[in-house]
Amino acid sequence: MKKQPNILLTGTPGVGKTTLGKELAQQIGMTYVNIGDLAKEGNLYDGYDEEYQCPILDEDKVVDELEDRMVEGGVIVDYHGCDLFPERWFDIVFVLRTDNTQLYTRLENRGYTGKKLQDNVQCEIFQTIYEEALEAYSEEIVHQLPSNTPEDLERNLEQIVQWSQQWSKDHI
Numbered sequence: 001m002k003k004q005p006n007i008l009l010t011g012t013p014g015v016g017k018t019t020l021g022k023e024l025a026q027q028i029g030m031t032y033v034n035i036g037d038l039a040k041e042g043n044l045y046d047g048y049d050e051e052y053q054c055p056i057l058d059e060d061k062v063v064d065e066l067e068d069r070m071v072e073g074g075v076i077v078d079y080h081g082c083d084l085f086p087e088r089w090f091d092i093v094f095v096l097r098t099d100n101t102q103l104y105t106r107l108e109n110r111g112y113t114g115k116k117l118q119d120n121v122q123c124e125i126f127q128t129i130y131e132e133a134l135e136a137y138s139e140e141i142v143h144q145l146p147s148n149t150p151e152d153l154e155r156n157l158e159q160i161v162q163w164s165q166q167w168s169k170d171h172i
Ligand code: DAT
Pocket: 011, 012, 013, 014, 015, 016, 017, 018, 019, 020, 106, 147, 148, 149, 150, 151, 152, 153
């Protein structure tokens, strides 16, 4: 039996998953896992994407790598995709959302240009990840969170901390 829930933070690159996830993990004593970093550390890749100039994630290896930790519970997963994970892993899924102009600036500051910048902003406009989440998980556990301002960040933190504490009380 898990003592703490597993949380998925997803959304377009730049919406604030890492910022929220790390802070949340500190506040509620959970483990933060960034899938990009995990893949890099374990070389969990399967080829290279020439168009986007980045390695291609080996999804099966990622899932195998995380399985034991997910069974334990108390894991916050951060990734800009969500249909690669087993549905049973997560008790709740948050899709962070950012206004286009804000996201554009954030990604530009990150050094994104040209097609990469445009594709990511378009991904947010078309709410691609939100729709992916609705396809992959039960609708009742998928929630969108505005992530535009520091106030949004604070509110999101408070709400998720509260939700997690309640989850733990309900699952003694
Ligand atoms: P992601 O992990 O989704 O790629 P991030 O956490 O690295 O995003 O955040 C991208 C940038 O946006 C970073 O400079 C921090 C900033 N940011 C994140 N959340 C924010 C918020 N709620 N308000 C203002 N800026 C935010």
